[in-house]
Amino acid sequence: xxxxxxxxxxxxxxxxxxxxxxxxxxxxxxxxxxxxxxxxxxxxxxxxxxxxxxxxxxxxxxxxxxxxxxxxxxxxxxxxxxxxxxxxxxxxxxxxxxxxxxxxxxxxxxxxxxxxxxxxxxxxxxxxxxxxxxxxxxxxxxxxxxxxxxxxxxxxxxxxxxxxxxxxxxxxxxxxxxxxxxxxxxxxxxxxxxxxx
Numbered sequence: 475x476x477x478x479x480x481x482x483x484x485x486x487x488x489x490x491x492x493x494x495x496x497x498x499x500x501x502x503x504x505x506x507x508x509x510x511x512x513x514x515x516x517x518x519x520x521x522x523x524x525x526x527x528x529x530x531x532x533x534x535x536x537x538x539x540x541x542x543x544x545x546x547x548x549x550x551x552x553x554x555x556x557x558x559x560x561x562x563x564x565x566x567x568x569x570x571x572x573x574x575x576x577x578x579x580x581x582x583x584x585x586x587x588x589x590x591x592x593x594x595x596x597x598x599x600x601x602x603x604x605x606x607x608x609x610x611x612x613x614x615x616x617x618x619x620x621x622x623x624x625x626x627x628x629x630x631x632x633x634x635x636x637x638x639x640x641x642x643x644x645x646x647x648x649x650x651x652x653x654x655x656x657x658x659x660x661x662x663x664x665x666x667x668x669x670x671x
Contacts, residue, residue, distance in 0.1 A: 543570040544577050544617060544646060544654045552660065552668040559635040560660055560668075563627045563644065566610065567654065569617045576616035577651045579607045579623060589627060590645040595634045604628045638664050 544567045553562040569577055580586050581602040589600045605627045612621030627644060629636050636642055639662050646654040658670040 543652045544568070544579075544648065545570045546654060546656055547622065550656060550658050550670040552658075552670050554664040554666060554668060556664045556666060557638070558664070559629075559637060560664065561628070561630050563629065563670075564624060565656065566622055566624055567617065567646070568622050569619045575651070576618045577648045578615055579617050579625075579648065580615040581605065581607065587646060587648045590647065591627070591629070591632070591642065592645070593634075593636060593640055593642040596632065598632075600627065601631075604631055636660060638662055 547566045547568050550563055550565045552560045553564070554560045567579075569575075578587060586602065589605045591598055591600055605625065607615075608624045608626070610622045610624050612618060612623075617623055625646070638660055640660045642658060642660070644656040646656075660670070661668060
């Protein structure tokens with residue numbers, strides 16, 4: 475009997491040793507997965523932090539642009555030659571931003587603001603000679619918070635003059651900041667001075 479038990483013990487010990495080797499192999503594979511996952515996680519976090527830095531810059535520049543808004547203050551005054559045409563528009567704008575972001579209202583150079591006119595028969599960008607900005611409160615080319623500027627738009631150079639009972643748009647587009655769209659209707663009977671609310 476002892477001889478028959480001896481081989482069964484060695485078979486049992488052999489299986490135990492193999493079970494231990496299998497556990498070591500499993501542990502090595504598990505460690506390899508953990509190392510690969512750690513490297514992958516580090517790469518993803520590094521990329522995320524880098525892109526978050528770029529996203530932060532984009533968001534901050536977007537906030538600067540959003541804070542650099544021009545607002546219409548008051549009504550639009552139209553000056554006409556009765557009974558046929560409107561020759562000139564005058565209105566006031568201010569800066570809506572509290573953050574200190576200024577809006578460039580220059581009509582010369584690379585950073586000039588564009589002024590577009592449109593009605594039912596035409597749409598065009600007005601030349602810089604057809605509009606002007608005059609500071610009522612403040613000075614310079616930059617419209618800063620608290621300042622007020624009078625914008626004068628001359629319409630005598632239009633291919634089709636602006637007449638009575640017409641809808642028109644004036645769009646002020648600074649280089650940085652949002653667009654100010656002014657849409658008004660001319661009265662059925664034109665006068666020398668008209669308040670277009």
